[in-house]
Amino acid sequence: MAQQQSTAKYVYDFEEGNKDLKDLLGGKGANLAEMTNLGLPVPPGFTISTEACRAYLADGAEPQGLAEEVSQHLRALEEKMGKRLGDSDDPLLVSVRSGAKFSMPGMMETVLNVGLTDASVQGLASQAGGNERFAWDSYRRLIQMFGKTVCEVPGEAFEAALEAAKRAKNTHNDLDLDAGDLRALVDEYKKIFSEHTGRDFPQDPREQLTLAIQAVFNSWNSDRAVLYRRQERIPADLGTAVNVVAMVFGNLGADSGTGVAFTRDPATGEQGVYGDYLQNAQGEDVVAGIRNTVPLQELERIDKASFDELMRIMATLEGHYKDLCDIEFTIERGKLWMLQTRVGKRTAAAAFVIATQLVDEGVIDLDEALNRVNGAQLAQLMFPTFATDGEYRPVAKGVAASPGAAVGTAVFDSHRAAELGAKGEKVILVRRETNPDDLPGMIAAQGVLTSRGGKTSHAAVVARGMGKTCVCGAEALDVDVEGRKFTVNGQTVSEGDVVSIDGTTGKIYLGEVPVQPSPVVQYFEGKVEPECDPLVAAVHRIITRADSVRRLGVWTNADTGEDASRARRFGAQGIGLCRTEHMFLGDRRELVERLILAETDADRQAALDALLPLQRADFLEIFRAMDGQPVVVRLIDPPLHEFLPGLEDLAAKVAVAEATGKDPGKDGVMLVAVRRMHEQNPMLGLRGVRLGLVIPGLFAMQIRAIAEAAAQCRQEGCDPHPEIMVPLVGAVQELETVRAEAEKVLHDVFTKAGVEVPVMIGTMIELPRAALNAGQIAQAAEFFSFGTNDLTQMTWGFSRDDVEAAFFSRYLELGIFGVSPFESIDRDGVGRLVRLAAKEGRAARPDLQLGVCGEHGGDPDSVHFFHEAGLDYVSCSPFRVPVARLEAGRAAVASEGSDSR
Numbered sequence: 001m002a003q004q005q006s007t008a009k010y011v012y013d014f015e016e017g018n019k020d021l022k023d024l025l026g027g028k029g030a031n032l033a034e035m036t037n038l039g040l041p042v043p044p045g046f047t048i049s050t051e052a053c054r055a056y057l058a059d060g061a062e063p064q065g066l067a068e069e070v071s072q073h074l075r076a077l078e079e080k081m082g083k084r085l086g087d088s089d090d091p092l093l094v095s096v097r098s099g100a101k102f103s104m105p106g107m108m109e110t111v112l113n114v115g116l117t118d119a120s121v122q123g124l125a126s127q128a129g130g131n132e133r134f135a136w137d138s139y140r141r142l143i144q145m146f147g148k149t150v151c152e153v154p155g156e157a158f159e160a161a162l163e164a165a166k167r168a169k170n171t172h173n174d175l176d177l178d179a180g181d182l183r184a185l186v187d188e189y190k191k192i193f194s195e196h197t198g199r200d201f202p203q204d205p206r207e208q209l210t211l212a213i214q215a216v217f218n219s220w221n222s223d224r225a226v227l228y229r230r231q232e233r234i235p236a237d238l239g240t241a242v243n244v245v246a247m248v249f250g251n252l253g254a255d256s257g258t259g260v261a262f263t264r265d266p267a268t269g270e271q272g273v274y275g276d277y278l279q280n281a282q283g284e285d286v287v288a289g290i291r292n293t294v295p296l297q298e299l300e301r302i303d304k305a306s307f308d309e310l311m312r313i314m315a316t317l318e319g320h321y322k323d324l325c326d327i328e329f330t331i332e333r334g335k336l337w338m339l340q341t342r343v344g345k346r347t348a349a350a351a352f353v354i355a356t357q358l359v360d361e362g363v364i365d366l367d368e369a370l371n372r373v374n375g376a377q378l379a380q381l382m383f384p385t386f387a388t389d390g391e392y393r394p395v396a397k398g399v400a401a402s403p404g405a406a407v408g409t410a411v412f413d414s415h416r417a418a419e420l421g422a423k424g425e426k427v428i429l430v431r432r433e434t435n436p437d438d439l440p441g442m443i444a445a446q447g448v449l450t451s452r453g454g455k456t457s458h459a460a461v462v463a464r465g466m467g468k469t470c471v472c473g474a475e476a477l478d479v480d481v482e483g484r485k486f487t488v489n490g491q492t493v494s495e496g497d498v499v500s501i502d503g504t505t506g507k508i509y510l511g512e513v514p515v516q517p518s519p520v521v522q523y524f525e526g527k528v529e530p531e532c533d534p535l536v537a538a539v540h541r542i543i544t545r546a547d548s549v550r551r552l553g554v555w556t557n558a559d560t561g562e563d564a565s566r567a568r569r570f571g572a573q574g575i576g577l578c579r580t581e582h583m584f585l586g587d588r589r590e591l592v593e594r595l596i597l598a599e600t601d602a603d604r605q606a607a608l609d610a611l612l613p614l615q616r617a618d619f620l621e622i623f624r625a626m627d628g629q630p631v632v633v634r635l636i637d638p639p640l641h642e643f644l645p646g647l648e649d650l651a652a653k654v655a656v657a658e659a660t661g662k663d664p665g666k667d668g669v670m671l672v673a674v675r676r677m678h679e680q681n682p683m684l685g686l687r688g689v690r691l692g693l694v695i696p697g698l699f700a701m702q703i704r705a706i707a708e709a710a711a712q713c714r715q716e717g718c719d720p721h722p723e724i725m726v727p728l729v730g731a732v733q734e735l736e737t738v739r740a741e742a743e744k745v746l747h748d749v750f751t752k753a754g755v756e757v758p759v760m761i762g763t764m765i766e767l768p769r770a771a772l773n774a775g776q777i778a779q780a781a782e783f784f785s786f787g788t789n790d791l792t793q794m795t796w797g798f799s800r801d802d803v804e805a806a807f808f809s810r811y812l813e814l815g816i817f818g819v820s821p822f823e824s825i826d827r828d829g830v831g832r833l834v835r836l837a838a839k840e841g842r843a844a845r846p847d848l849q850l851g852v853c854g855e856h857g858g859d860p861d862s863v864h865f866f867h868e869a870g871l872d873y874v875s876c877s878p879f880r881v882p883v884a885r886l887e888a889g890r891a892a893v894a895s896e897g898s899d900s901r
Contacts, residue, residue, distance in 0.1 A: 086205025406447025546889025576875020688728025
């Protein structure tokens with residue numbers, strides 16, 4: 001092991017990498033290497049690999065040989081720059097930046113100006129032509145970032161000192177602080193550092209570098225990074241790379257600056273010049289949103305040569321990456337430097353529009369366009385938008401940073417937003433600007449509103465990545481975080497007041513603004529044509545392509561004709577789950593009570609006879625709505641006592657009646673029945689097929705209702721395709737018994753009606769035993785439908801209703817779950833049972849139809865699994881049908897690409 005560590009390579013110069021090495025060099029390092037090799041102006045530097053990070057986090061210490069490698073590459077960097085790190089006369093300064101495989105904006109650490117010391121600050125000033133203000137400003141930034149990032153000094157302490165310095169100068173702008181003010185601020189910062197750490201600020205440049213590198217490694221497991229990874233489903237074991245880059249300075253004066261640019265609008269996908277620029281500033285000022293930027297177009301007026309070069313580079317990068325690129329740059333005294341590029345985060349709308357634009361431009365094909373979008377984005381586009389119609393007047397307007405319509409009560413701190421969100425309350429997080437510590441509140445909030453920052457601020461970038469509505473840089477808002485209020489145009493909005501924000505237009509409204517349906521939903525419902533809107537046109541093209549390539553059918557879970565009709569408009573090709581128990585609620589509950597309380601066969605049959613026409617009418621409505629498409633009807637599944645009053649409430653009513661000398665009447669009879677049927681664990685008791693075998697005539701009544709409805713439909717000229725699903729089968733003998741009864745009823749009904757309607761009989765695979773004995777069960781089943789909700793409960797051994805609130809959040813925190821197994825299929829456990837049952841079932845019956853009807857059928861990740869497992873269709877709620885269609889197409893394209901490789 002020691003030999004392996006000593007020979008491992010952990011550090012790579014930019015010239016050694018490329019954009020395809022993200023696993024090793026992280027996204028930032030791989031792209032810096034790519035730009036370097038393209039000949040673009042990138043400051044020289046090197047990348048410490050993710051392997052080094054993983055080794056460091058595993059052992060709690062730097063891996064053997066890393067320090068020597070860093071020193072070796074640092075010497076090479078010094079030779080390229082003609083300077084030494086922290087030299088007192090002409091110091092080399094470096095930035096130390098994180099960079100994981102997947103973009104995690106603001107979640108991990110960065111330290112700028114590493115190498116500055118008391119001895120080298122004057123050398124930096126001389127290097128900058130005697131610009132002492134710049135040198136002291138750079139030094140105070142280092143102490144602040146190093147203190148907070150490396151030594152956990154509270155950032156508020158530094159902020160308070162800066163605010164005090166500005167008050168003493170009677171200004172709100174830190175640019176008004178001169179060299180003397182900043183020198184004094186450095187002294188104050190060093191005192192703060194010493195008070196909180198018990199040591200002086202490090203004056204050894206190499207020690208600064210080592211500690212900064214370790215801090216970036218450690219930031220991989222910071223609370224906010226862990227939370228962000230969980231939110232974005234980023235694996236926890238990847239680690240981060242560390243990029244050490246020669247500093248270039250945007251804070252050298254009016255001929256310097258820093259900015260962020262996009263090759264297309266990340267909010268809408270429109271082509272043009274998009275981004276923010278800030279003169280006389282370092283990059284963190286733009287991202288943090290602490291000073292309001294100017295639009296990138298202004299750079300053409302400020303520095304046309306740099307603007308023109310930037311436009312050429314942006315075109316080069318988009319052509320090279322064949323996608324929207326997000327670019328960070330600095331101008332140092334008229335010299336343009338590229339600090340980062342990546343395939344940019346974008347809104348869901350922009351993702352679809354850009355994908356089809358690139359197809360039209362001949363850059364990618366439709367299959368690649370399908371890969372560029374996903375079901376989660378499509379689901380975002382199906383949410384409603386504001387219906388203002390000019391009736392509601394905005395009180396202010398900010399930067400439209402991330403689209404959508406969000407309504408909630410104003411909340412001014414992240415902790416409070418998270419607290420209220422956990423209670424189910426809708427809130428809008430209002431801040432001057434957000435920082436990475438605000439992530440829990442941003443996740444909990446319906447939307448984010450800030451008075452500072454632009455489209456590239458922390459709030460904007462993170463909100464876009466999460467699909468959250470966001471309005472930034474609303475300067476008209478005077479946000480008082482401490483007072484928990486903001487004022488705008490003479491009006492005060494206090495915490496708890498309702499506000500509405502429109503992330504598409506940037507408009508802010510007081511009170512609740514009504515919403516209107518999404519045009520994408522209207523398109524799926526056939527109410528608007530694709531040509532009506534560029535976004536709808538893009539969705540239409542991509543979903544059409546998905547339908548043309550997907551192998552998986554997409555069915556729906558629907559219990560009424562209305563649900564069935566809507567799902568069919570959304571593209572459903574059948575009903576994979578029609579729950580008959582939902583038909584026993586409401587006014588029909590009394591008939592179920594009669595069935596349960598029946599004391600004789602005649603009483604029981606009378607109750608069943610009363611239920612029969614009602615069930616038949618239900619099925620008739622659904623078969624008509626799904627004319628020509630399959631409808632899988634699940635026979636009654638839950639325990640019958642669920643249709644009766646609760647035991648405790650009923651016992652209390654009877655006790656009160658008896659205590660007051662009254663006859664409990666029907667309640668007394670009902671209590672006897674409820675006690676007789678009560679089960680400690682009803683999910684494992686008398687339900688599903690067991691109920692049909694114990695209650696004579698129950699399944700027969702339902703099957704007769706299905707058959708009679710199908711016969712009537714056929715006589716009306718419709719084309720019904722009913723399929724009967726027997727729930728909770730664990731042994732083939734259970735299914736054989738029900739099948740024999742079903743075939744007799746079907747024969748009787750169709751013979752009497754003089755019609756022939758083919759009816760498939762199958763079962764739901766929801767018990768581990770059923771999956772393990774699929775070969776036997778398939779001999780009596782024409783189809784399997786995987787009930788992954790119950791299969792997940794039975795396999796894990798926990799009740800969904802109880803455990804999600806009890807301990808799932810803790811399991812997610814500990815990394816035991818990457819995501820709830822009810823949200824996305826557990827591939828290793830439940831998924832293995834699905835694969836086994838599919839394989840053994842098809843071996844016994846090659847034409848066995850396989851589907852899934854649990855909620856996993858509409859989960860994007862799970863759809864890919866079901867494609868891989870060889871299922872024929874997925875079934876999900878009507879609203880998720882378009883999402884499943886898209887993901888089924890993406891799964892087919894991904895599978896074809898994998899096969900071709």
